[in-house]
Structures are given as structure tokens and as C-alpha cells.
Amino acid sequence: MERTEEPGRMPLNAEVTGYGSVAGPGLSVSVGGSESAPLLIPEPEAQPYRQWQPLTKEELEVAAGGPRWRKARCYLVLLFWLTWLAMLAIAIAIIVMSPRPVETPLKWWQKSLFYQLQPDLLTEERADGSGGINALCEQLPYLRSVGIGALILEGLFDKKASPLNRNATGERFGTLPQIQHLLAESHKADLKVVLDVCELDLLGPQDVAGKADKTSNLSATHALRFWLEQGAAGFAICDTDAAYSEMTLLEWKGVLKEFSSEEKERIVVVKQTKDVLPPLKSFSQGNVTLVDVVMRSILPSSQHLLSAKEVAVSIETHLQTREEDVWPSWTVGGKASLHLKKLLLVLVMTLPGTPVLRYDEDIDQAQNMSLEVGLSHGDAKKSSDTHTDKEKRHLASALFSTLSHSRAREEALLFGSFTFLPFNSSTDDSSSSLNSTIPSRPSPPILAFLRSWGCVHFLILLNVGPEPHALDPAWAPSLPKAGVFVANTGTVRLGSTTLDKLELRPHEAVVIKLFEAGSYS
Structure with a gap:
């Protein structure tokens, strides 16, 4: 009696092609080799341990470029120190040769x-x-x-x-x-x-x-x-x-x-x-x-x-x-x-x-x-x-x-040079020059002089009159604009000031040590 195969059923003696032959990454599938294919990828064998050793003299010379490069480095270091010493000598020469005020021996x-x-x-x-x-x-x-x-x-x-x-x-x-x-x-x-x-x-x-x-x-x-x-x-x-x-x-x-x-x-x-x-x-x-x-x-x-x-x-x-x-x-x-x-x-x-x-x-x-x-x-x-x-x-x-x-x-107050500074006041009623003589002027102008020693300057301002006075912004453009109070006769003034914002009170005298903006001497 002949056996009739039902549709949808696979015969028992049918050859299975491709079972277990799903190719994975790095695997090749061949017919009849599905059973012998390894299921896990073996890890690579560990390489033998190599102990660290410093480079030898020959290896260092090769890595550094050879003996010529070593000589070049020596010459560069020598050049650096010679340049530094030359700059130091030039700086000392400039300081020694620069003009300085001569200190007057005083009794x-x-x-x-x-x-x-x-x-x-x-x-x-x-x-x-x-x-x-x-x-x-x-x-x-x-x-x-x-x-x-x-x-x-x-x-x-x-x-x-x-x-x-x-x-x-x-x-x-x-x-x-x-x-x-x-x-x-x-x-x-x-x-x-x-x-x-x-x-x-x-x-x-x-x-x-x-x-x-x-x-x-x-x-x-x-x-x-x-x-x-x-x-x-x-x-x-x-x-x-x-x-x-x-x-x-x-x-x-x-x-x-x-x-x-x-x-x-x-x-x-x-x-x-x-x-x-x-x-x-x-x-x-x-x-x-x-x-x-x-x-x-x-x-x-x-x-x-x-x-x-x-x-x-x-x-x-x-x-x-x-x-x-x-x-x-x-x-x-x-x-x-x-x-x-x-x-x-x-x-x-x-x-x-x-x-x-x-x-x-x-x-x-x-x-x-x-x-x-x-x-x-x-x-x-x-x-x-x-x-x-x-x-x-x-x-x-x-x-x-x-x-x-x-x-x-x-030193500037002791034996420094003396410079008389005539200038104008910024107020309307005393805008005339100090050297001018106007009988109708209601208030005496500000009197000022400078005591200097090298780069140190002391400005002395005297307001003899009974009215407050502010300095003219255009007065003495060559003077430093900033300074610090040293002494004054009115209310105690402390700290730094600028000449363009300074206002003298009646009958006040002020001593200011001038310095350039951003520096102090």
C-alpha cells in the first residue's frame, strides 16, 4: 500500500539542508559541516609577558637623532645662557649710565x-x-x-x-x-x-x-x-x-x-x-x-x-x-x-x-x-x-x-628742585592768570609750586582766599594727573585723588604726592 504524504508534513527521511548552518559573523557555512561548526569563538591565546627595560645608549641616540642632535642641543643651551647674561649686562649698563639726580650733602x-x-x-x-x-x-x-x-x-x-x-x-x-x-x-x-x-x-x-x-x-x-x-x-x-x-x-x-x-x-x-x-x-x-x-x-x-x-x-x-x-x-x-x-x-x-x-x-x-x-x-x-x-x-x-x-x-621736600606753577582757576570769578593783577578780582587765586627729586613730585596747593576753587583741567598738562594726599589743613583727606576732580576749600593748603596712573613712586 502506497503511503500518501500529507501536505505540510516533512518526510522522515528527507535530507535537511541548511539546519544549523546559519552563518554568523566570521563563520562560513558548508554543506555537511553544520554539526562540526564551533558554537563559541575561542579567545586568542595570551602573548608571553615582556618586562619593561630602559633604552640603551645606542637606542637613545637613534631615538634622539644621533650624536649631531646632541651637540645641537648643547649649543642651544649655551646660546640661551649667553643671551640671558648679555641682557642682564645691558640692563645694568642702562641703570648705571642713566642720569640720576645728585644728592646734595646737607649740614x-x-x-x-x-x-x-x-x-x-x-x-x-x-x-x-x-x-x-x-x-x-x-x-x-x-x-x-x-x-x-x-x-x-x-x-x-x-x-x-x-x-x-x-x-x-x-x-x-x-x-x-x-x-x-x-x-x-x-x-x-x-x-x-x-x-x-x-x-x-x-x-x-x-x-x-x-x-x-x-x-x-x-x-x-x-x-x-x-x-x-x-x-x-x-x-x-x-x-x-x-x-x-x-x-x-x-x-x-x-x-x-x-x-x-x-x-x-x-x-x-x-x-x-x-x-x-x-x-x-x-x-x-x-x-x-x-x-x-x-x-x-x-x-x-x-x-x-x-x-x-x-x-x-x-x-x-x-x-x-x-x-x-x-x-x-x-x-x-x-x-x-x-x-x-x-x-x-x-x-x-x-x-x-x-x-x-x-x-x-x-x-x-x-x-x-x-x-x-x-x-x-x-x-x-x-x-x-x-x-x-x-x-x-x-x-x-x-x-x-x-x-x-x-x-x-x-628727598624731594628736603633738597629737591623748586618750580613755581602759575595757573588759572576754573571758577568764573577768578579765571584770570596768577601773574595778572586785576583790582576787581574778589578772591586771591590759588598759589602752587612743585618740589621734584628724580621721578618723585610733590605738589603744594594754597587757596588763600575765602572761596572754594577747583583746578582748571587744562592746567599743567605735563604733570601726572593722579596723586595721594600727604597733608592738608582742612578736613582730613586720605587716599588717592585726581587733579581734575580736586576742589580746594577756603583757606586750605594741600600737599599731594603725584604719580602716573597705574603706578606709585
């Missing part, structure tokens, strides 16, 4: 700040007699701490007797031992003392020709030797005294030279009372300097307080006409209002030369101590007034100390 009296006073002004006479010279001895360390280097003592000698006589000291100042004690204490405090004998009859009676008796000259010479032996640093006379003559000063200079050394040079100070200093013949010779310091007053002598315009004219005159024959010394001299007191202090301390300041109770330590006592024992109203006075004196003392120490450490 002690050219660097010091002088303080002129009478011992009885320091404090009132006390019941125990501790006023006068004794009070001055107590304040010597304090005066030295605020920057004072020398004292000019007035009124130590009695005008009725021979002024340089060792026994003819002023009755109100005590006896000779007290003055000797003062000189000894001044030496301990590192303060020089100059004895003021101005307007005193030093040479005694004179003949018709104006020449003093030889006996009087000899007596004065012996007196000079006595006070120099006690430690006096010099003597101050007036240009109207009989001692202000070539013959007398030559004798005095001979005596001073015997007691002088490089560090302790003895000096002669002449107070100029006239508009023009009477000339001496030795000034024109140039080989002998009979006068070391000429003390000039910025303000003219007057019985009344000078107006702001008179003060401005006097200051401008001295700024424009400065004599170079002898070393100058500046003092206020005349009378000015309290508003201009601090302004004149800034002017004296920043002008070239030796500043000489008169006694000021604002920087008196004894006066400040008495204010503190009044503040602690006064009633409410008096305590408020005393507190205000104490604050004002504290600001005045701080200004004095700042100016004195700035002048001592800044």
Missing part, C-alpha cells in the same frame, strides 16, 4: 627744623618756681619726637647789662646753672640750641666811624668761647646789629671754627628785618661764608592783621624772587588771621630751605595736658568747649608732626 642746620621760642612762653610761672627753663627741659623729649631738631632761644640775656656776659642772664629765666642744665638736657635729647642775641649791644660803645673798641671785641670773643664750651650750637643776630659786619663776623667765624666738626658745626644765623639784606664784601668773594643761615619772613611786619589778598601777594613775591646767595630760612613773621595760620605752616615746611617756626601753643605738650585736666574737672558747658579745643589742638599737632616727618624722609 645739620640745613636738614633740621628750627623752633623759636622764649622759655617763659611754654608755661606760666608756677608757685614752686618750676616754670620757664625747668618747664622747657621737661618738654625737650616731646619736641624732639614731633620732628624739631634745633631750638632758637630768645630772651636769655638781660639787655641792661653786657648780653654775652656769663653772669648777665635774664632775671626771669634763672641763673647760669639753669641755662647750663638746659644746654646739657638739650644735648641728651639730641636737640641743638642757638642763642638769640638779636637787638642786643654785643660790642659795647663804638667810635664815630662805627668801629667797636678792641677791648669790647675781645670780651665778646671770650663770651662766645664760653657759651660754645657749654654746648651752644650757634648764635642768631639781626641785620641791623653792629655785629653784622665783615670784620666782626670774620672774628666770630674763626672762633666757631675752633669748636666745629663735621657733625657739630657751629653756625651764625642772621634775621633779615629789612626788605633787602645788606651785602657783605665776603659774599661777593665766594670763598668765605660769614653767614650760614639767613632767616627771612614770608609776611611783612604789620601792626594789623593782613588781609587774604596781602598774604597772597606776599607769598607770591617770595615764591617768584628767591635769592641763591646763601642758604635761606623761612618764618612767618607778620600777623595773619587764624584761618591762614595752618596754611602758612604748610608753606614754611615745604619751601626749600630751613623752616623756622615760632612757639605755637597748639603743639605745646603742657597746654594739651592742661586741656585734659579741664576736660575731666569742668562742667558740662566748659567740658564741651574744652573738648572742642582739644580736638583742634590734636589736629594741629598731627598736621605739624606729619609735615615734619614727611620733610625729614622725603
Whole structure:
């Protein structure tokens, strides 16, 4: 019986082609080889481990390009160091050969700040007699701490007797031992003392020709030797005294030279009372300097307080006409209002030369101590007034100390060059130039000058008038526009500023250290 195959069924003896022959990646399918095809791909056999070893010399030379490349590297390193040394040598040569300001060797009296006073002004006479010279001895360390280097003592000698006589000291100042004690204490405090004998009859009676008796000259010479032996640093006379003559000063200079050394040079100070200093013949010779310091007053002598315009004219005159024959010394001299007191202090301390300041109770330590006592024992109203006075004196003392120490450490303020700077003010009512004289101008213009040393510049601005002033933006285009406040007489100014935004308050003086934008010198 023949078997009939049903549709859809596969015969049992049918050959299966392609079963298990699905080709995978990397596999080839062949007929009859489906059963022998591996189901998993075997992993490659691990290569044998090879230990790291550094390259040999030969391998390094091959990798580096050979011995020629090694020589080239040596030459490049040598060239680098030679170039660096050459640049260093050129930089040193530029610094050495570049022009620099020559520092002027100054004497002690050219660097010091002088303080002129009478011992009885320091404090009132006390019941125990501790006023006068004794009070001055107590304040010597304090005066030295605020920057004072020398004292000019007035009124130590009695005008009725021979002024340089060792026994003819002023009755109100005590006896000779007290003055000797003062000189000894001044030496301990590192303060020089100059004895003021101005307007005193030093040479005694004179003949018709104006020449003093030889006996009087000899007596004065012996007196000079006595006070120099006690430690006096010099003597101050007036240009109207009989001692202000070539013959007398030559004798005095001979005596001073015997007691002088490089560090302790003895000096002669002449107070100029006239508009023009009477000339001496030795000034024109140039080989002998009979006068070391000429003390000039910025303000003219007057019985009344000078107006702001008179003060401005006097200051401008001295700024424009400065004599170079002898070393100058500046003092206020005349009378000015309290508003201009601090302004004149800034002017004296920043002008070239030796500043000489008169006694000021604002920087008196004894006066400040008495204010503190009044503040602690006064009633409410008096305590408020005393507190205000104490604050004002504290600001005045701080200004004095700042100016004195700035002048001592800044070469530009000590012996730098001086440049007067006339300029216009930006306000409408004072737009005229400083050199022009317009009677209708209601307020004096700003006065300005520059003290320079190398690349360091100090700008001093003085607003003498009672109105605020701003600087003209076009003024002094060659000056640096930025600066930092060093000192000022008004409200305390701190930090940096720019000249185009600076406005001076009434009766204000400002000291600014200028520097280029983005730098500070």
C-alpha cells in the first residue's frame, strides 16, 4: 500500500539542508559541516609577558637623532645662557649710565627744623618756681619726637647789662646753672640750641666811624668761647646789629671754627628785618661764608592783621624772587588771621630751605595736658568747649608732626628742585592768570609750586582766599594727573585723588604726592 504524504508534513527521511548552518559573523557555512561548526569563538591565546627595560645608549641616540642632535642641543643651551647674561649686562649698563639726580650733602642746620621760642612762653610761672627753663627741659623729649631738631632761644640775656656776659642772664629765666642744665638736657635729647642775641649791644660803645673798641671785641670773643664750651650750637643776630659786619663776623667765624666738626658745626644765623639784606664784601668773594643761615619772613611786619589778598601777594613775591646767595630760612613773621595760620605752616615746611617756626601753643605738650585736666574737672558747658579745643589742638599737632616727618624722609621736600606753577582757576570769578593783577578780582587765586627729586613730585596747593576753587583741567598738562594726599589743613583727606576732580576749600593748603596712573613712586 502506497503511503500518501500529507501536505505540510516533512518526510522522515528527507535530507535537511541548511539546519544549523546559519552563518554568523566570521563563520562560513558548508554543506555537511553544520554539526562540526564551533558554537563559541575561542579567545586568542595570551602573548608571553615582556618586562619593561630602559633604552640603551645606542637606542637613545637613534631615538634622539644621533650624536649631531646632541651637540645641537648643547649649543642651544649655551646660546640661551649667553643671551640671558648679555641682557642682564645691558640692563645694568642702562641703570648705571642713566642720569640720576645728585644728592646734595646737607649740614645739620640745613636738614633740621628750627623752633623759636622764649622759655617763659611754654608755661606760666608756677608757685614752686618750676616754670620757664625747668618747664622747657621737661618738654625737650616731646619736641624732639614731633620732628624739631634745633631750638632758637630768645630772651636769655638781660639787655641792661653786657648780653654775652656769663653772669648777665635774664632775671626771669634763672641763673647760669639753669641755662647750663638746659644746654646739657638739650644735648641728651639730641636737640641743638642757638642763642638769640638779636637787638642786643654785643660790642659795647663804638667810635664815630662805627668801629667797636678792641677791648669790647675781645670780651665778646671770650663770651662766645664760653657759651660754645657749654654746648651752644650757634648764635642768631639781626641785620641791623653792629655785629653784622665783615670784620666782626670774620672774628666770630674763626672762633666757631675752633669748636666745629663735621657733625657739630657751629653756625651764625642772621634775621633779615629789612626788605633787602645788606651785602657783605665776603659774599661777593665766594670763598668765605660769614653767614650760614639767613632767616627771612614770608609776611611783612604789620601792626594789623593782613588781609587774604596781602598774604597772597606776599607769598607770591617770595615764591617768584628767591635769592641763591646763601642758604635761606623761612618764618612767618607778620600777623595773619587764624584761618591762614595752618596754611602758612604748610608753606614754611615745604619751601626749600630751613623752616623756622615760632612757639605755637597748639603743639605745646603742657597746654594739651592742661586741656585734659579741664576736660575731666569742668562742667558740662566748659567740658564741651574744652573738648572742642582739644580736638583742634590734636589736629594741629598731627598736621605739624606729619609735615615734619614727611620733610625729614622725603628727598624731594628736603633738597629737591623748586618750580613755581602759575595757573588759572576754573571758577568764573577768578579765571584770570596768577601773574595778572586785576583790582576787581574778589578772591586771591590759588598759589602752587612743585618740589621734584628724580621721578618723585610733590605738589603744594594754597587757596588763600575765602572761596572754594577747583583746578582748571587744562592746567599743567605735563604733570601726572593722579596723586595721594600727604597733608592738608582742612578736613582730613586720605587716599588717592585726581587733579581734575580736586576742589580746594577756603583757606586750605594741600600737599599731594603725584604719580602716573597705574603706578606709585
